[in-house]
Structures are given as structure tokens and as C-alpha cells.
Amino acid sequence: MTGEGGEGTGALHLDEETFRRACQRFVQHSRTLSDGWSWEEVKGSDEGYMRKTVLVPGRTIAHPPRDAGCGPGEDLDTLGQGEGQDFQDEEEVEEQAVGDEEQATSETTSAIRYEYHVLYSCSYQAPVLYFRASMLDGRPLSLEDMWGNVHPNYRQRLLQGPWDTITQQEHPLLGQPFFVLHPCRTQDLMRPLLAAASAENRSLNYIVSWLSSVGPVVALTIPLTAHSGAECSSGSRGARWAESQSGGLAKETPSYRVR
């Protein structure tokens, strides 16, 4: 299963119908876990998406008004280069923030409301994670805030190419601004997971595997109990929702119950 477009690509592609079925099973299961996922239909069409909102603690950067003076554009441009080292070391970032207080830029810790949408991309034949975030007073978070909130384990990756990792894009069904975790590498990500599953002759819910892998990048965790312990290395990467042995996501499987 190595190489682009080699054998096995058939299994890598997720068609829309399979996506929908996998989402429905995921939502059903989420209900039994009270994990908050729902399926939203787009009115007047047969399309839809999976949705969840959560409150998470996070850091935001308080800015002076947008576009004033030199504008935030310069900040964005330098993030990928000069500030690289700072980002790897959180303490340094905070120290700097304290030192910069006079410049009206400060970091605060508070609750952030995240809204996650899982959509199907027919171009990539893969699921795509859209999300937006706001403070409790409704103020939306900026792209820089989102980059700043990326899990530390993923910063290295983000810094290598922030502009092809997370950007703001139009939600293709709602037409509103959302952030998106770029899907172009989804198949690379899924390849080893699918290969492992097929080697062990397990069936696997694509959505479960994918979401538990990419979700932690943007503060989305999938509350799982690793059912056999040995199989999933947990930790920041997030244990996968125990992919059921054959037979799909049987509700009875005790390993799905959260504690």
C-alpha cells in the first residue's frame, strides 16, 4: 500500500453514501455516549453534515483593532518564519506576552465555544473537518487564535506550512466563514490505519478512525476507551474509538461505554 494511486486506493476513497452511513452510525453511537454529535440536513437537498459544539479552555490573543497601523497581515506572514522557535516553547511565548503588555497585545485564558462540522468533500472523496470558535460573549476567534490553539504536538507541522494546514474558508453548504483543516493529506493519514485494519481483518468505521486522528489537532477529542489496550497507543494522538471487531459498531460492545 505504498505509493500514490497504487493498489488499495479504492479502499482509501470514501464515497458519499459510505460517508453518510458511517456518520449515521457514529451519531447513533454518540447518543449512547452523550457525546453531543448530531446529523444536520441541509434544507431542500439530500446533503447534510455532522455537528457538535463544545466549550474548551483556550488561549486567545487580544488584538488592537484589525487592520490598524501595520495590520495583522504582517503578523500572519511572520508566523511561519521568525516566530517559529517561540511557538515550540510555550513558556517562552507566555513570557514574551507578559513583556509585550504595553503593546496592547496580551494573552488570556478563558472558555472558547467550538463548533465542529464534518462534511463530505467530493473532490477529495474524504471527510473534511470544518470548525469555528467564539468567546462566550460571541466574539469570533481569528485565524491567528486558531493557530495559537493548535495542540502543541502539532505545532511543528503547523509551522512547516500554516497556510496549507488550517485556513478560513467558506462552508460549502452554509456559505458562512469557517476554519478548515485541509483535507489534501487525509488519504496519507488514513492509509496506515486502513492497512492495519485490513491486515488484522477488522472492519473499521472511517469516520471514527479519521476523526480521532485529526480532531485532537484542534481541541476536538473523541472520548474513547481503548478496548484492547494493546492496539491503540493513546496519548495526545487520541485513542481511537474502539473500532469494533467485525460487525461494525455494535451498540452492545462494552468498550464503547465511556467509563
Add this chain to the structure above:
Amino acid sequence: MLCDWCRYVRVQLNDNTGAFSFLTIAGGLIRTQHKSNVCSFVTRRHSLCATWSYRSMADDKDVLRDVWFGRIPTCFTLNQDEITEREAEPFYLLLPRVSYLTLVTDKVKKHFHKVMRQEDLEEMWFEYEGTPLKWHYPIGVLFDLHASNTALPWSITVHFKDFPEQDLLHCPSNSVIEAHFMSSIKEADALKHKGQVVNEMQKKDHKQLWMGLQNDKFDQFWAMNRKLMEYPTEEGGFRYLPFRIYQTMSDRPFIQKLFRPATPDGHAHTLGDLLKEMFPAAIPQDDEQMKYQVIIHGIEPMLETPIQWLSEHLSHPDNFLHICIIPAPND
């Protein structure tokens, strides 16, 4: 004389050669030399397909040029509610159809900044008759979708406050536009070649595509974009066609699905075939009055035009074929 059908095309008959020249097409294509004896633009719909049938392959390259150099005369006016220190004069620009509003309006920003106080300046955004303009759609798409049958110049209102967070993407720097542009190209190539062409390119090749657009360098852009337009001859087209169909009648921003350039037995799909599947109401039934106009780059291509040809020649630099469907004007 003006083309009596589309009123954008000024047509002149060259007495010596009997050929027509299209001098200016304010809202659409510009400076097309047309060497046939029949002006298909005038006799039927203003249509690229008809000219194509008279053109040789070499002439097809002219279409790329015409698309690239299409310009829309635009008048920018400051929103009345903005606080100014003195009166803000309107600002006139010829906007390139294939570019993005935020990429070509530095001068507009500077112009209005001069009459405003520093503390009143937030991110600039644009509005046309109450609709915030999405900078991430190509300029030509915005015009065709919202202002097709209105008088020129296109009148756009400029805002520096109350950014509509629910409608518009932020665009604080050209890096944002570049990221958006490149992600469209990657998505289009995922459809056309499973992403293989764009992935085989080097970083400098990607830069060349972007710099070509940013600096309005047709040759620089097409020297690289050519590769994205290739396909194996035996397949007769791309794997899937990157297209988006826009219409203002619903909340849904656009229609985008998988569509192949030909039927399984090798018949070329046409623009009409695409619409039949994606938006059947756009195709007029017999004797029925046309309810919708189907517009690409300011013109209405004939529904018989092969969709693969349209994809290769009328796609925007982002490699998508952007199709606007608007209610037909009742006159």
C-alpha cells in the same frame, strides 16, 4: 455597432477583409480578433462556442488571452456612514475579471485612507446593493452573479467598519489570497488528475502560478498552468471536471458535484448535459421563455459547447469553471 443581443460587445466590420473585430467588451471579453465571415455573436447568442467552431487550434489560445484580459470598469464609493475628515471622491478602476477584489484594490484602500482618521480604519470590505461581496470568488463571478444586467461602471461600496463576520472571510494580507488560490488549484487537480500534477510540481512552480496571477503575467501563468490542463489523449478529457454553479436564489453558495467530461461510450458531455443534471430549470423547454441566463465570463456560451473545452479554455486561473445562473431579465 453594438451587439444587439448582449450589448457588451462592440462589433466593427472591417471593410477591406470582411472580417469582424470585437473591439471592446466592457463586462466580458476584450479585443477578440475574429476572422470568419459570419459574426456568430450577432446572429445568434453572444457565444464563444460558435467562434470556436470557426477557429483552428492555434486560435483557441486567443480565447485564453481574452479570458485573462477581461476587465470590468468599476466605481468605488465610500459607504455614507464612514466618518471622514473631508469629502471622499469616488475611485475608478478597471478590475481584472480573473483576479480577486482584495488583490487589486490597494489603490482604493489608499485613496479612502487619505480622508479618514487612523482610528476609524478597520479591515476594508466591499458591498454591492446590500450584498457583501465575497472576495474569495473571482471578480468576474461576483459581477456576473450580482450585476450582470446593470449599467456600467459597476458601482461598489467600500466599508471600513462593521465587518460582516457571518458573510465574509477575513483577508488581512495577500498570503490569505495565495492560500485560497492554491487550495482551489489543488482541489481542481484532485478532480482532474487525482492531484498528481500539482503534487509533482515544485514549490517554485506553485509560486509561478500565484505570481502570474498576482502580477497579471499571462505568459508566466500559462507556462505552468498548461501542465494542469493536460490529459491522456485516449481518455478524451479530465477524470472529473472542476466546476461550480452559482445562483443567488438560494442560501446554498454553489453546486459542486462529480461530473465526467464524456459518457462511458465516449460521447462528449456538453454544457447543457451538465446543467440538465445539476440545475435543470436553466434549460428552456420548447417555446418556453428563457427563465435563466447561464453566464461564464460575461457571456452566454451555447449549451451545445463541449464541457471539456469550456473547462480547458474558460476556467478561471484557480482551475475551476465558474458558472453563474441568474434570472433572465424580463423586457
